[in-house]
Amino acid sequence: MTLTPEQQAEIDELRSQPRQTLRAVSEGMEAHLYKAVPVLDHGFVRVVDYMGDDAAITQAARVSYGRGTKAVSNDEGLIRYLMRHWHSTPFEMCELKLHVKLPVFVARQWIRHRTANVNEYSARYSILDREFYIPEPDALAAQSVVNNQGRGEALSGEEAARVLEWLKSDAGRAYDHYQEMISTEGQQGLARELARMNLPANIYTQWYWKVDLHNLFHFLRLRADAHAQYEIRVYAEAICAMVKDWVPFAYSAFEDYRLGGAVLSARGLECVKRMLAGEEVTQETSGMSKGEWREFSSMLDG
Amino acid sequence: MTLTPEQQAEIDELRSQPRQTLRAVSEGMEAHLYKAVPVLDHGFVRVVDYMGDDAAITQAARVSYGRGTKAVSNDEGLIRYLMRHWHSTPFEMCELKLHVKLPVFVARQWIRHRTANVNEYSARYSILDREFYIPEPDALAAQSVVNNQGRGEALSGEEAARVLEWLKSDAGRAYDHYQEMISTEGQQGLARELARMNLPANIYTQWYWKVDLHNLFHFLRLRADAHAQYEIRVYAEAICAMVKDWVPFAYSAFEDYRLGGAVLSARGLECVKRMLAGEEVTQETSGMSKGEWREFSSMLDG
Amino acid sequence: MTLTPEQQAEIDELRSQPRQTLRAVSEGMEAHLYKAVPVLDHGFVRVVDYMGDDAAITQAARVSYGRGTKAVSNDEGLIRYLMRHWHSTPFEMCELKLHVKLPVFVARQWIRHRTANVNEYSARYSILDREFYIPEPDALAAQSVVNNQGRGEALSGEEAARVLEWLKSDAGRAYDHYQEMISTEGQQGLARELARMNLPANIYTQWYWKVDLHNLFHFLRLRADAHAQYEIRVYAEAICAMVKDWVPFAYSAFEDYRLGGAVLSARGLECVKRMLAGEEVTQETSGMSKGEWREFSSMLDG
Amino acid sequence: MTLTPEQQAEIDELRSQPRQTLRAVSEGMEAHLYKAVPVLDHGFVRVVDYMGDDAAITQAARVSYGRGTKAVSNDEGLIRYLMRHWHSTPFEMCELKLHVKLPVFVARQWIRHRTANVNEYSARYSILDREFYIPEPDALAAQSVVNNQGRGEALSGEEAARVLEWLKSDAGRAYDHYQEMISTEGQQGLARELARMNLPANIYTQWYWKVDLHNLFHFLRLRADAHAQYEIRVYAEAICAMVKDWVPFAYSAFEDYRLGGAVLSARGLECVKRMLAGEEVTQETSGMSKGEWREFSSMLDG
Incomplete structure (x- = not known):
């Protein structure tokens, strides 16, 4: 990732001017503000603004006048309770605004999450920079042979070299x-809104993306997951690291109940009960399809 | 409106503890934070948190790294341009969180605006306070005789007294x-979730309500309008006064292009052109229905 | 529930006039159309329109031109796969429009689900009918002693009689x-928009409510759940019965993966693995709070 | 646009099998169902399903049991009233599902409208076809010299030829x-989810897109507008033609109040009043900026 000296100077200036506020402040997030965390070869994520902290979640849940006199330990317990019981609205009371630089094909996946506010750099109005995502060799993976929507091994040297050469020369x-x-x-010069159509999907774009914490968790659960495409997962992981410092109780509950948890179907739950009662359950006796059983077994083995 | 001494103490404490932040700060809004602005007889609106300021709108529109070097006058011009051309996403980059105390029948109108986050005081879980909206005499209006959805004159003394007596005694x-x-x-004691069904729609409830500036403007345009029910309009007006101090350029553009503006139909535009060309246009020659013509005429006379 | 003869005549007329269409038709849902299913003492749910069927879900998932040549068994397998892997967008391709008559306090819970379209009977404009929800004796429950947000036993005879008398006389x-x-x-006559404030929360209102199948499933998962308030749960159950006939494959997958399934936290999953390995796990060694352990145990016992 | 014989056969088959339904039927829309309307060189729009008709709008507005006994003329008047007074929820009671084939750079503009349901052809899972948008000579426009976000004249012959050659050869x-x-x-073969990054933004993709009528009108107002990019405007215009046949009263009101109407700012309204009173108003005396005055004048001249 490359910030121009002017961009870095703007960021430095913003970080050099603390101001006074009466609002809730998250010290963990203040440390991240404006800094650009590199992602992929030219991308980044940086926090531009945030609203609320862990206490803001419980304050909204209680519809209270101030922070109250509740001990911090109560806040954590209440946050875990809210997460466990799918009370999502208190988490919506925190808001995050990010500036993200990302390849267009990643942006196209990202934008499917509709409950967010987006301002993208306009290629109708402005000229895009000459910056393309070219994967690292270990990210240059073959099509999975077991999963239509996944990756297998990294490509061998010669094939990889050929692919990289094409990606670079075609983009150039x-x-x-x-x-x-x-x-x-x-x-005369072709209109920008037309000329952009010649650019490939690995060119970088940028946007401001603003989302509440509940919907951010939903995004992170799907995109920080092992089944997500690597190129969006690294963005999700970079955001996870920020959220952990911003709202540590909420993030910890999210990790326990969502990211690290598992969903059992009615059939799966029945199988677990039978297994705990000592029965040996197989795919044939489980009532599950082969695919379902494979996922169920790997969950219990994983 | 009555805050208990404990509530007032919590508010005072929050206002007494400024902290440092690197985020955008709106001095105009800091002055409002946490204070409860009285609305109706027992209600209030208070700002609990906000994100962004006028500069955050233009920064998002430009997808820029910092505040840039643009003069403030450019910010105002750009904001007016964005508002005029219905570029709504930059306004979505500001966010407001309010704590509102309001009668249930007002809450039922308010909640129709779906693009907001809400946490309401739970009458399943908690006990509601004995506080009811009883209109002031001049707000005790008769049904409009020209408009099924409106009010006419204030009720006369005797009729008003009878109504007030019923409202008070039935609620009590x-x-x-x-x-x-x-x-x-x-x-045994009846479950709270059932007992609440006996309470009338003028009882007060409370909620945290969080919304982005674009959707807030949409709410304010409809609810600060002269045709909105008085009891929700006074809340909208209290919020307008806060927004004006928070994002003065955006609010001024909103006043000019939305609140104080007018929408012409194709027929209306055609009539204006004919009138400017010297023709005398009447309802009969306008192509409009009587209701439409009445609204059109009052717009040009108003 | 009482429909007037005029209302019943309108429903009968609508059901007597089949027309031709080229659209996807669900025979199961046609049988429900327009009929009013009674809920509570004066309420109902009736299907006013629907879009799509099971095949529409898989057709959208495949972005195909027609129904394709896939066997029906493939449709069911694909629908189960989509549900299991949280691919929600294909389910959004079905839409349901209901006409619901329900007490105001139920409407207030219902409306929190924001991703739906709503048209409610206007008490600003029209006069509400004299119809109030008065619980059946076995629904007249005491406050739960273990759960602030729940019910215990039905009230004893004398207390129940007193409560019913108050509910009826206050409403009247x-x-x-x-x-x-x-x-x-x-x-002069008080404006309707004001007079309505005197009416209690058990008065009936009506609305048209339109929602896509994904968001409907989310609503049903929360509101057909044993922890939902009884008065909204009966509506959810009535809707479940319709959806089962409308999109049988999708409903069956929903029952298996959502309604009848269970969510394990990372800690819960770890405990299950230890238990399957033969370890005796207790609350103390589980890492869970008491509340969490109670829920975890009841899931495995239930 | 090219449909394969298989695709055309599927469409023909769907159109050959009318079925009976009790739902509201729009004859105007039945005539469009499934047919692919060509747009641009390889794209199309086709209606896959619809819910509701003009009568469904007024039925929801009245929260009525059936079609009622109101004359059709009342329906049209009520629809115009609802549109004029921004009562948007009754229009949300109609729903449209389209299958669209469109270039990726058009899809990226389109998807900004978030209040819709989308299922896009997956280039992670499937292989994209070799089909690219190559503009007709008269659509190959120069950058506007007066508007950063617009087009000027068509390119001259030699320049146009060079551009077309690059677009074709680079895509190929x-x-x-x-x-x-x-x-x-x-x-080994590169994973599809990676290989797609080499494809330019004029490649065609496909999706199912489902939206309610209110949000569709919002989309059409912005995208059928003269300032919209030509390549999305032609899609919007194709959809307008369908909607006109589907809900003729609603579409006519939309044309009059939105598409063909105009918004006056408070300053603009004041100027119109002064002009009607005989005053000669200039940009200098209008209180408007030059850009605003230019737009205001062209509205009154246009």
């Missing part, structure tokens, strides 16, 4: 032509 | 029975 | 005064 | 490499 040529098309030197 | 009796039903003195 | 008196306040006989 | 080469990268002939 596409960008050269993009520039030549919009140039007004000795010609 | 209902609350007495509510208390007796849930009491566990010498009896 | 409130409605009498409502009528007298809005009357224009020999007086 | 990128697709060749895409195919070679995912091929498993004599190599």
